[in-house]
Amino acid sequence: MLSNGVVAPPVPGQPLSGPALLAFFKTDCPACHLALRYLDSLSRSLGSGDHVVGVSQDEPASTDKLMRSLGADLPLRFDRDLEASAGFGLEAVPALFLLDRSGRVLASSQGFDKADLNRLGGELARLLEVPDPELARTGDGNPDFQPGCVSRHLEPESEATAAEIPDLYSRRAGRASRIDLPTEADAEEWCYESGYADPLPVVPPTVERVERMLAESGLNPDEVVAHVPPNFGAASAEKIAANAVMAGCRPEYMRVIVPAIRALCDERLDIHGVQGTTHFAAPLAIVNGPVRLELGFACGSNVFSNAARANSTIGRAFQLILRNLGGAAPGRIDMSTMGNPGRFSFVIGENEEVSPWGPLSEDFGIEAGRNAVTFFCAEPPRPVSEHKAREPKVLLRAICPVLANLWSYRVCKRSEAVVVIGPEHAATLDRGGFTKRDVVGFLFENTGVPVSEYDGDGGEGTHEAGFYDECVIRGVRCYRKFRRPESIRVMVAGGPAGKFSAVLGSWATGPRGSQMVSYQFA
Amino acid sequence: MSLTVVNPLDERPLPEGSAPPRLTSVGGARIALLDISKGGGEVFLDRVDALLRERYGVSEVLRFRKPTFAKPAPEAVLTDIRKAQPHAVIEALAD
Numbered sequence: 277m278l279s280n281g282v283v284a285p286p287v288p289g290q291p292l293s294g295p296a297l298l299a300f301f302k303t304d305c306p307a308c309h310l311a312l313r314y315l316d317s318l319s320r321s322l323g324s325g326d327h328v329v330g331v332s333q334d335e336p337a338s339t340d341k342l343m344r345s346l347g348a349d350l351p352l353r354f355d356r357d358l359e360a361s362a363g364f365g366l367e368a369v370p371a372l373f374l375l376d377r378s379g380r381v382l383a384s385s386q387g388f389d390k391a392d393l394n395r396l397g398g399e400l401a402r403l404l405e406v407p408d409p410e411l412a413r414t415g416d417g418n419p420d421f422q423p424g425c426v427s428r429h430l431e432p433e434s435e436a437t438a439a440e441i442p443d444l445y446s447r448r449a450g451r452a453s454r455i456d457l458p459t460e461a462d463a464e465e466w467c468y469e470s471g472y473a474d475p476l477p478v479v480p481p482t483v484e485r486v487e488r489m490l491a492e493s494g495l496n497p498d499e500v501v502a503h504v505p506p507n508f509g510a511a512s513a514e515k516i517a518a519n520a521v522m523a524g525c526r527p528e529y530m531r532v533i534v535p536a537i538r539a540l541c542d543e544r545l546d547i548h549g550v551q552g553t554t555h556f557a558a559p560l561a562i563v564n565g566p567v568r569l570e571l572g573f574a575c576g577s578n579v580f581s582n583a584a585r586a587n588s589t590i591g592r593a594f595q596l597i598l599r600n601l602g603g604a605a606p607g608r609i610d611m612s613t614m615g616n617p618g619r620f621s622f623v624i625g626e627n628e629e630v631s632p633w634g635p636l637s638e639d640f641g642i643e644a645g646r647n648a649v650t651f652f653c654a655e656p657p658r659p660v661s662e663h664k665a666r667e668p669k670v671l672l673r674a675i676c677p678v679l680a681n682l683w684s685y686r687v688c689k690r691s692e693a694v695v696v697i698g699p700e701h702a703a704t705l706d707r708g709g710f711t712k713r714d715v716v717g718f719l720f721e722n723t724g725v726p727v728s729e730y731d732g733d734g735g736e737g738t739h740e741a742g743f744y745d746e747c748v749i750r751g752v753r754c755y756r757k758f759r760r761p762e763s764i765r766v767m768v769a770g771g772p773a774g775k776f777s778a779v780l781g782s783w784a785t786g787p788r789g790s791q792m793v794s795y796q797f798a
Numbered sequence: 799m800s801l802t803v804v805n806p807l808d809e810r811p812l813p814e815g816s817a818p819p820r821l822t823s824v825g826g827a828r829i830a831l832l833d834i835s836k837g838g839g840e841v842f843l844d845r846v847d848a849l850l851r852e853r854y855g856v857s858e859v860l861r862f863r864k865p866t867f868a869k870p871a872p873e874a875v876l877t878d879i880r881k882a883q884p885h886a887v888i889e890a891l892a893d
Contacts (some may be wrong), residue, residue, distance in 0.1 A: 304814065305814075306811040306814075308810070346856055347841075369801060391829070422811055427816060451808060452804045452805045452806070453804075453805045454802050454803070454804060454805070454810070455802065455803050455804075456800050456801075456802050457801045457802070458800070459799055459800045459844070461801075462800050463803070467803070472806050472807065480801060480803050481803050481804045481806050482801055482802065482803055482804075483802050483803070483804055486804040507808060509807075509808030509810065510808070510810075514804065515806060515808075516801075517804075518804040518805070518806035519806045522806060546868055546869060548869065548870065549867075549868035549869055553868075596806070600806050600807050600808065601807070601808045603808065734838075753833070770837065783868075784866070784868045788865060788866035788868060789866065789868045790868070
């Protein structure tokens with residue numbers, strides 16, 4: 277970059293008359309697009325004369341197209357051979373140079389920076405003896421700062437350019453921008469139109485609401501909790517708080533949301549794959565520990581539906597964060613064939629108070645009585661009804677065929693399952709002396725697909741039958757459905773009346789797919 | 799009175815990148831096929847492989863495979879492809 281006080285080399289075209297602000301840009305640079313909007317309004321405010329001049333590093337056709345899309349008509353020059361770009365010592369664009377009447381550099385700036393724009397615009401106005409235009413305000417909907425792109429003359433020789441590698445590791449992020457809504461705007465409609473929301477209304481994330489949410493988290497606003505796949509947007513405390521506000525969360529829910537976002541982005545869960553799959557899977561969060569009662573999580577009746585604010589809004593916050601920071605919105609990256617109602621919200625509490633067994637989180641090494649959130653990427657729940665069984669084995673026999681149908685009936689050794697035992701069923705199992713281990717063992721041993729189903733029709737699961745494990749269930753030769761007993765997890769939830777349970781199947785499992793993760797928190 | 803809201807979106811600019819120019823012809827070229835490990839992928843790719851050689855005069859078809867469709871290609875697979883220096887890579891989806 278030319279230093280201040282140096283006489284600038286000639287610009288393409290006619291010599292400039294009088295003080296001028298030169299702006300080098302290229303058409304495929306997002307920071308240039310931002311800068312040009314402000315420079316155009318500066319040019320308009322100064323009236324006639326070439327006082328604000330754009331210098332394009334591209335052809336007139338593509339430059340004109342950009343100007344039309346921006347609605348801009350500031351005076352232009354074309355640096356076709358990129359000699360001026362090299363002569364001005366550009367590294368990045370947009371690059372601004374304020375020149376005095378004699379062509380001497382008075383000030384300069386690279387990249388998009390509102391403070392620089394205001395400073396250079398102000399100095400130009402003083403030179404022209406006109407009022408200082410307030411050019412770029414914080415909170416006008418555009419970021420305060422955005423790094424530029426490499427100047428065209430320094431681009432590598434290759435005809436292809438690699439996209440920037442995603443930032444996976446930074447612990448600090450830029451602050452979220454503040455946006456002043458137009459006074460006549462309906463805030464809810466504005467959020468919806470700005471692409472902030474799923475199709476339901478949101479609570480506008482006003483500065484005051486977000487600050488209340490942040491205060492509960494005890495985190496700095498720019499502290500990064502996780503990078504959300506697949507786009508790896510930074511989930512800073514402030515961004516999490518803004519999305520939690522929109523979802524309708526109370527500030528105290530942040531104690532669950534923050535550790536849950538860490539868990540959700542744990543590589544073992546592979547939310548990256550789940551967000552892009554055509555399958556039904558959606559991340560189900562299961563909450564254990566005293567926090568369930570303290571924050572009012574539904575663990576009983578309607579546990580999978582719309583019974584409690586904590587479940588519904590925290591689950592929705594997860595989904596908004598995945599969408600707004602991870603980039604997986606339906607129709608773009610999320611191309612699920614059928615979807616899953618759990619993509620609105622999918623959070624349940626375990627009904628530990630009526631469970632005869634230890635909590636689910638104990639399966640993952642977390643001491644009973646501790647708060648924990650466990651994620652399982654799940655299909656929608658499949659119902660089990662068994663109102664007659666008085667013995668554990670009779671009851672569990674009603675669950676086995678539902679388990680056998682997971683993924684696809686004849687596919688074995690691929691799925692995992694969470695079996696949510698209803699309280700009445702749990703009582704039957706407990707009366708019969710069945711421990712959780714007994715339940716899992718029985719389900720594993722008695723869930724299979726008859727070998728006779730594999731009759732050479734070429735359907736899904738039949739080609740891999742040679743790898744399946746054979747067993748005999750009630751006198752019938754079968755292939756065992758599950759790889760191992762640990763493929764089945766058992767927990768208790770639901771209301772006091774009704775002899776129902778639910779079975780949830782998985783997405784792709786194991787180290788090459790999604791593995792359940794459980795995180796303890798205070 | 800106007801409300802001020804906190805932007806809840808990822809505000810980073812989209813990373814820029816561009817594909818290399820398309821080959822004008824695949825005759826005599828070395829083409830890599832990346833199988834993403836979806837079920838039935840090899841059936842589809844075997845046919846693509848044969849068509850590229852028989853119908854389009856591709857001199858060599860190189861086959862690569864991701865260990866799982868559920869995750870991005872690991873660096874080792876990408877390195878193997880780069881080392882083979884194909885003229886073009888077809889990321890071959892199948893289901």
